Amino acid sequence: MSHHSGSYRNVAAIIALMLLVILAVVSLLPLIETNTWWIRYLDFPRLQFAIAMSIVLALYLALRGRPRPRDWIVLVGALCALAYQIYKLHPYSGLVNPVAVAQAECREGQxxxxxxxxxxxxxxxxxxxxxxxxxxxxxxxxxxxxxxxxxxxxxxxxxxxxxxxxxxxxxxxxxxxxxxxxxxxxxxxxxxxxxxxxxxxxxxxxxxxxxxxxxxxxxxxxxxxxxxxxxxxxxxxxxxxxxxxxxxxxxxxxxxxxxxxxxxxxxxxxxxxxxxxxxxxxxxxxxxxxxxxxxxxxxxxxxxxxxxxxxxxxxxxxxxxxxxxxxxxxxxxxxxxxxxxxxxxxxxxxxxxxxxxxx
Missing domain, CATH: 3.60.10.10 (Endonuclease/exonuclease/phosphatase)
Incomplete structure (x- = not known):
């Protein structure tokens, strides 16, 4: 690998790490009890944030290979934020039993x-x-x-x-x-x-x-x-x-x-x-x-x-x-x-x- 190629990969890995910090922060901000419009809006795109975090995490690992010790703080924070997104979204997957009972038949007029x-x-x-x-x-x-x-x-x-x-x-x-x-x-x-x-x-x-x-x-x-x-x-x-x-x-x-x-x-x-x-x-x-x-x-x-x-x-x-x-x-x-x-x-x-x- 050339010196320039290694530098580019290093810069790209740092950018990926910075993106993970941002995504982790915006994922966890709605935990704050507030009526502020922009914090509450962050509740909406949880699926989009989860997908983005997964992609950036994979990109970072592909670029860096083995994470550096000081990067682990960011990675653990990002994984916690991703786990939180999955926790919030998993009830709306097929992985849990529906709360609303399906009833194919219904008495006439009901x-x-x-x-x-x-x-x-x-x-x-x-x-x-x-x-x-x-x-x-x-x-x-x-x-x-x-x-x-x-x-x-x-x-x-x-x-x-x-x-x-x-x-x-x-x-x-x-x-x-x-x-x-x-x-x-x-x-x-x-x-x-x-x-x-x-x-x-x-x-x-x-x-x-x-x-x-x-x-x-x-x-x-x-x-x-x-x-x-x-x-x-x-x-x-x-x-x-x-x-x-x-x-x-x-x-x-x-x-x-x-x-x-x-x-x-x-x-x-x-x-x-x-x-x-x-x-x-x-x-x-x-x-x-x-x-x-x-x-x-x-x-x-x-x-x-x-x-x-x-x-x-x-x-x-x-x-x-x-x-x-x-x-x-x-x-x-x-x-x-x-x-x-x-x-x-x-x-x-x-x-x-x-x-x-x-x-």
Missing amino acids: SVRIMVANVKRRNESADVFLDQGLATDPDLLLVMETDAWWDERLASLSSRYRHQVQSIPDDHAFYGMHLFSKLELISPEFDFFFDAVTPTVVTQVRLPGGETVGFIGVHPRPPLAWSQSTTMRDAHLLQAALRARQSDVPTIVAGDFNAVPWERINRRAMRIGRLIDPRVGRGLYATYDTESILMSWPLDQILFQPQLTLQDFGTLPDFGSDHRAVVATLCHDAAAAQHAPELLADDLAQAEASIDAAR
Whole structure:
């Protein structure tokens, strides 16, 4: 090996080592309890960070061969960070048993099919979306980021869906919301938890067999660079979870959460609301961003309480939005042998603190 070749390899190994330091730090920063937008955003690309760390580790070992003693500190730190990423992501692999029990058969009149779609306000592929909705044929269709333009296009669904409610804010059009239902909606209302622009639809739904289930449709504000911490989003999700916890019927919480399933706040909301995530044991089912491989995260979710079992779950093909729609068929079964995650000692106190901060 020439002197120059050895120098290049040495420089490349040092760069790889520096990249490992950066990747380890950004992987572990979300352990800090904070609402700061950029730290909380680091929770989203855990899979991307894990892949990047694996590649850089392999590259370093290929360049260096045997690590130098002083490099071991960095390598051990990087391996710990990689192990942490795997720990956070492994529930969404096929390596664990699904929490949501699969139930192929359902007694007549006890099932409900749900479709959740963020159509993207500036997306004008309404025909593609409407065709997809008709082909999927859900009983409940939650549509988000609707505005007056989308309201006109969605009017064609009225013949199929006898029941519908909508909220279209005048100024903040990114938070319009429509709920269409073939099934009777009982006392549907839009609640604005902490501000006047992000509606949450809260209703009960009467199944054909006569049983009643709750439905809470959410679309909280995302963390935004410089201008928007996660305070409002976190409190929004926790308030929805508390509503589910207080419900006297089995409840579904669905929508564009603007949060990934493995985030601390999402896990707390699931424990508080006694909610089951069908992704656990089945896969990531990324829904956003349809235009980017690097930004590929499961933001759109359908969670449900243990008296509801899962008949099917999945995402639908791209229809022109930056989100894919997610769909699930659930069966009302009071005797279902499945369990929501257990409440931790400080969950309710932490939720109250988050809600107070948002107020």
